[in-house]
Amino acid sequence: MLIRTKRDWELPESAATPESVYINRRALMAGAGAIAGGLALGGTARAADVPVAAPVRNPAYTLDRPVTPEAAATSYNNFYEFGTSKDVVTAAQKMPLRPWTLRIDGMVEKPLTLGVDDLLKAMPVEERLYRHRCVEAWAMAVPWMGFPLAKLVAFAKPLSSATYVELQTFGRDTYAAPGLRQPFYPWPYVEGLTMAEATNDLAFISTGLYGKPLQGQNGAPLRLTLPWKYGFKSVKSIVRITFTDKKPKTFWALLNADEYGFWANVNPAVPHPRWSQAHERLLGSNESVPTQIFNGYGAQVAGLYKGLEKEALFM
Ligand SMILES: Nc1nc2c(c(=O)[nH]1)N[C@H]1C(S)=C(S)[C@@H](COP(=O)(O)O)O[C@H]1N2
Ligand SMILES: [Mo]
Numbered sequence: 001m002l003i004r005t006k007r008d009w010e011l012p013e014s015a016a017t018p019e020s021v022y023i024n025r026r027a028l029m030a031g032a033g034a035i036a037g038g039l040a041l042g043g044t045a046r047a048a049d050v051p052v053a054a055p056v057r058n059p060a061y062t063l064d065r066p067v068t069p070e071a072a073a074t075s076y077n078n079f080y081e082f083g084t085s086k087d088v089v090t091a092a093q094k095m096p097l098r099p100w101t102l103r104i105d106g107m108v109e110k111p112l113t114l115g116v117d118d119l120l121k122a123m124p125v126e127e128r129l130y131r132h133r134c135v136e137a138w139a140m141a142v143p144w145m146g147f148p149l150a151k152l153v154a155f156a157k158p159l160s161s162a163t164y165v166e167l168q169t170f171g172r173d174t175y176a177a178p179g180l181r182q183p184f185y186p187w188p189y190v191e192g193l194t195m196a197e198a199t200n201d202l203a204f205i206s207t208g209l210y211g212k213p214l215q216g217q218n219g220a221p222l223r224l225t226l227p228w229k230y231g232f233k234s235v236k237s238i239v240r241i242t243f244t245d246k247k248p249k250t251f252w253a254l255l256n257a258d259e260y261g262f263w264a265n266v267n268p269a270v271p272h273p274r275w276s277q278a279h280e281r282l283l284g285s286n287e288s289v290p291t292q293i294f295n296g297y298g299a300q301v302a303g304l305y306k307g308l309e310k311e312a313l314f315m
Contacts, residue, residue: 054211055145057127064296065282065289067129068140070210072283077217078134079236080185081169081177092216095175095237100221106242107162116221120207122155123147127211128204133266133295135230135259139280144225145208150199152241158195162243166192167224170239186255191224191235192248192262194304202227202300205238228297230264261315265305266295270314 075089082088102119105111124147133139153165171188172180180187197203204225207214214220219236226233232252252260259272268278268291279288293313294301305312 055125055127055208057129057143061128061130063129063131063141065131065141066285068142068282069284073140073142073209074215074218076138076283078136078231079179079217079219080182081179081187081189081237082217083179089215089217091178095177095216095220097216097221100239102222102238103240104156104242105240106166106244107159108243109157109159119152119155119222123151123205125207127208130204130225130227131295132225132227132231132234133280133291135232135264135272135277137272137275137277137280137291138283139289139291140283143210144204144206145211145214146204146206146225148201149193149203149205149224150201152205153195153198156241156243158243161245163195163245164192164243164248165195165198166190166242166244166248167235167238168240168242169235169237174239186251189235189251190248191233191250193226193233196304197226197301200301200304202297228265228294228301230260230266232260233264258315263305263312264315265301265312266291267293267313269293 076086077088077092078086079088079092082091098116100116101113102116103111103113125145126147127143127145129141129143131139131141149165158165167190169189170177179185193203204227206219206223206225207221209215209218214223216237219234219238222238223236224234224238233250247262250262252264253262266277271277277291280291281288292298
């Protein structure tokens with residue numbers, strides 16, 4: 001493994017880039033926006049080709065552990081549309097990221113379909129350091145770029161009768177990724193949240209990682225990020241968001257609701273039938289650390305589950 005000197009995202013909070021530097025970089029990147037637009041029209045631009053403004057890191061989100069090496073977080077992935085192994089980089093990077101459209105429908109004032117770049121222009125992009133905990137008991141801590149899901153919910157104008165939001169990954173009609181040929185799985189990959197969860201400030205739509213545009217394997221161009229829930233809730237490469245008053249039938253719950261339920265809040269006290277959830281292995285160092293209830297985000301989210309603890313903290 002390569003040994004490198006520390007990069008800026010590996011510095012402790014106290015040494016993070018001052019805001020003025022970001023603002024200067026942002027001014028520089030404004031000129032690059034025109035290039036991004038041109039590539040978007042070309043239709044096959046990949047993540048690395050599309051510049052984005054450097055966002056300001058939100059100081060409210062800090063870590064209790066080192067940032068995971070970028071090489072680990074971008075090469076050890078779960079993305080079943082591209083196969084069940086952890087090595088999906090080559091296959092996922094073949095997926096064209098532009099043009100990419102998002103459909104917003106269901107219980108909304110007016111259903112609409114819009115291009116991802118038009119959505120990004122309307123959203124306030126920031127950077128957040130979040131922990132991530134996979135149900136398989138590995139974990140990482142990474143700087144995401146993106147915007148709160150609550151901003152997208154407000155943009156979508158749901159009816160007051162909507163109680164859930166359902167988010168869907170592309171299916172074969174959009175992109176025939178190799179894993180979608182596997183008929184055993186209930187494609188497309190769907191995940192869902194209550195409206196209260198979706199509008200909690202922690203719920204985030206990621207568009208970048210380590211200060212760069214998100215890559216295919218991490219769920220480009222739009223990926224849900226829910227740091228207090230097991231990673232399978234964080235649905236990748238989203239093409240559709242539907243507001244509904246029915247609890248969404250989610251991909252993993254359709255396969256096995258006892259092991260991978262709708263709530264999936266991280267809980268070290270409830271083991272998976274085949275392994276303990278008490279500890280987690282950090283990607284990169286392989287260090288084992290204790291798992292925390294709600295992955296350490298209880299102060300922000302425990303209130304969402306008052307009176308629901310029995311189900312919401314089981315699976
Ligand atoms: N569409 C889709 N989204 C997905 C998955 C998947 O297989 N397909 N895997 C999930 C799981 S189990 C995890 S742990 C995270 C992994 O995200 P990462 O590869 O960016 O670390 O993505 C989640 N989102
Ligand atoms: Mo996962």
